[in-house]
Amino acid sequence: MSASLRAVVVGTLAVLLRLSREGMVLRALAWPGLLAAVALVGTASVVAAFGGREQIEPHVALSAEEVAIMGPSLDEVGLTVRLDPDPTTAVQEGRAERAAWREGEGWVLSARDAGVHSLRAEMVLREEAGASWRPVVAPEPPAGKAATAQAGRMGALVAVLFVLYGVVMGAGLAWRDRGEGVVEASLPLPVPAWTHGASRVLGLGIALGGGLWLTILLLHGLIGMERPSAWAGHGALGAAVSAAVGLATTGGAGAQKKGFSAGLSRAMVLVAGLLGLGFGLPWVGAWLPVASLAAAGAGPWSPVADVVVVLLSALSLAACAGWWGRHHGGLGR
Amino acid sequence: MLLAEDLHRAFQDPDRGTVDAVVGIGFEVRAGEIYALLGPNGAGKTTTLRMLATLLRPDRGRVLVDGIDAKRDPLGARAKLAYVPAEAGLEPQLRALEAVELFARIQGVKQPRQRAQALLEELGAGALAGATCGTLSTGQKRRVVLARALVHDPPVLLLDEPTDGLDVPGRRDVLGLVRRLAAEGRAVLLSSHIMGEVEAVATRAGVVARGQLVAEGTLDELREIAGERDLSEVFVKLTGDGSAPA
Numbered sequence: 026m027s028a029s030l031r032a033v034v035v036g037t038l039a040v041l042l043r044l045s046r047e048g049m050v051l052r053a054l055a056w057p058g059l060l061a062a063v064a065l066v067g068t069a070s071v072v073a074a075f076g077g078r079e080q081i082e083p084h085v086a087l088s089a090e091e092v093a094i095m096g097p098s099l100d101e102v103g104l105t106v107r108l109d110p111d112p113t114t115a116v117q118e119g120r121a122e123r124a125a126w127r128e129g130e131g132w133v134l135s136a137r138d139a140g141v142h143s144l145r146a147e148m149v150l151r152e153e154a155g156a157s158w159r160p161v162v163a164p165e166p167p168a169g170k171a172a173t174a175q176a177g178r179m180g181a182l183v184a185v186l187f188v189l190y191g192v193v194m195g196a197g198l199a200w201r202d203r204g205e206g207v208v209e210a211s212l213p214l215p216v217p218a219w220t221h222g223a224s225r226v227l228g229l230g231i232a233l234g235g236g237l238w239l240t241i242l243l244l245h246g247l248i249g250m251e252r253p254s255a256w257a258g259h260g261a262l263g264a265a266v267s268a269a270v271g272l273a274t275t276g277g278a279g280a281q282k283k284g285f286s287a288g289l290s291r292a293m294v295l296v297a298g299l300l301g302l303g304f305g306l307p308w309v310g311a312w313l314p315v316a317s318l319a320a321a322g323a324g325p326w327s328p329v330a331d332v333v334v335v336l337l338s339a340l341s342l343a344a345c346a347g348w349w350g351r352h353h354g355g356l357g358r
Numbered sequence: 359m360l361l362a363e364d365l366h367r368a369f370q371d372p373d374r375g376t377v378d379a380v381v382g383i384g385f386e387v388r389a390g391e392i393y394a395l396l397g398p399n400g401a402g403k404t405t406t407l408r409m410l411a412t413l414l415r416p417d418r419g420r421v422l423v424d425g426i427d428a429k430r431d432p433l434g435a436r437a438k439l440a441y442v443p444a445e446a447g448l449e450p451q452l453r454a455l456e457a458v459e460l461f462a463r464i465q466g467v468k469q470p471r472q473r474a475q476a477l478l479e480e481l482g483a484g485a486l487a488g489a490t491c492g493t494l495s496t497g498q499k500r501r502v503v504l505a506r507a508l509v510h511d512p513p514v515l516l517l518d519e520p521t522d523g524l525d526v527p528g529r530r531d532v533l534g535l536v537r538r539l540a541a542e543g544r545a546v547l548l549s550s551h552i553m554g555e556v557e558a559v560a561t562r563a564g565v566v567a568r569g570q571l572v573a574e575g576t577l578d579e580l581r582e583i584a585g586e587r588d589l590s591e592v593f594v595k596l597t598g599d600g601s602a603p604a
Contacts, residue, residue: 210447
C-alpha cells in the first residue's frame, strides 16, 4: 500500500473514531430516524385509538338478510359489510358510520357523512334498485401507491437534512482542527497534504452516508418508500460533497481571521444554491451532486444521471482534497 | 544534520503591505546538539521553524535535513524530522495511545501500537495511554506530543516553545527529556524566549531580531559579544528589545 493511500485509510478511520465519540454527532445522526419512527408509530396509535378506524376500514351496516343481496356489490367497491341486527338505528346509535336497509321496493342509505365512501354506497344501492340515475365514483388508487409516494417525499426531506448536516459538520471539523493545532501538527508528516483533507471528507461522508442509509431503511421498513436506494445514494453523495464544501470554506488559514460564521454561511449559500438549482432547473440539477436531490422530485433518476452525479461528486471531493493540499502543502506545493 | 542557508520569507499584510518575516537566516545544528533560536515575539522564530519543517515555502534559501534538500524532496525531509508546534494539536476525542499510534501508522512504523506504548512509557506517560487527550493537562499533552513526534525515530527534532504553558515541574521534565533526546544523537532545534531554559539545555544559540540572525554561538560567546554576564541582558542588548525576557 502506498504511503498516501495508507495515510488516507488510517486518517479516515481516525476521523470515524473521533466522530463516534462525539455525543452531539451521534445524536444528530440518530435523531431523524428515531423521531420519524416515533412520530409514525405515535400517529398510527392515536388514529387506531380515537376514531380513525373508519379511515382504515370504510363500512356499511346491513342486516343478515340483506348481506346476501348487497354484500358482494359493496365489497367490490371497497366497502366492508358489517352485520347489524337493526341497521335502521345503527348510525343514530353510533354502531356504524353508514347503514342500509330495504324499504318497500327500494333501499334507504343512512350515513354520518356525505364523503366518498357514502357516495360509493349510494352508487351500489341505486344500481341494485334499478334507479334512473346513479353516481359513478372513480376507484381509489391502490393504498400502497399513494403512501409510498408520500414516504418518498419524506426520504427527500431526510436526505436534505443530512446534506445540511454535512455542511455544519465539515465546517465544524475543519474549524476545530485548525484552532486546536491538529492541522499544524499533522502537516509535517511525510505524506502529501491532500491526504489530510481527503481523510476528513471520507470520514464525514461515511458517517453521514451510513446514518442516512439507516434512517432511510428504518422509514422504508415502517411505511414503504419509493426509490429508497436512490434517496439514500444521492443523499449520501450530497452529504459528502456538502461536508467537503464546509471543510473548504472554514479550513483555510484566511478563514480563521474571518470567523467561523463567515465560512459556514458561505458553505450554506453554496449548498442552498445547488438545491435551488435542482428545484429551478431540474434538467440541470439532475446531473449535479446535492442538486440531484431537489431535481429528483421532477422525475425519476436515470442510470446515466446517477453515474454523472457519482463522477461529479468524486471530482468535487478530489477538488476539496486538492484545495487542502494547496493551502496547507508547505514545501510540497 | 540540519542546515538552513540564507532563508527569506515575506508575507503580504493588508495594512502594512509586504512584511519581511525572515531575512537571510542561516545556521547549522549538528547531531547531539541543542540549538536554541532566541528572539522576542514576532522576531521570526516560528516562521523559520515552519520553513525548516516544510510547512512554509521559503522565498529564497535552502534547507537540508539529514542531507535531504527539503525544497526538492519535502516528503523525504519530513521523514527525517519531527516538528512539535507550540500548540499540542492532539485530537481531543482520541486516547493518548491512539493519538501516538495514528502517527505511527501513517509513518509506516512496524508494530505501531507496541511502539506507541513503549514511547509513552519511555517518556513517563505510560499511565496516560488510555486517557482521552481532551482531558490531559498541558504537561501531559506535551509528553504525548513528544512521543508522537518521536514515533518514527527522527534524527532531527524541531520544538517550537516546548515549555510554553507548563508549570515548573512540567518545564523541568520536558527540558530533561530534550537533553536526553539530544544525548541519543539527535539534532534538536528549539525556539524560545525564556532565558532560563535556554541556559539549562542549549549547547549553542542564535539570536533572531526583526527577521535576522543578529548573533550566534555558544552562550559564553554570546555573552562576550554583548559584553554582559546575565543572559537576559545579553538578549536585550542583542535584540534591541526593551521588553524584559523571562
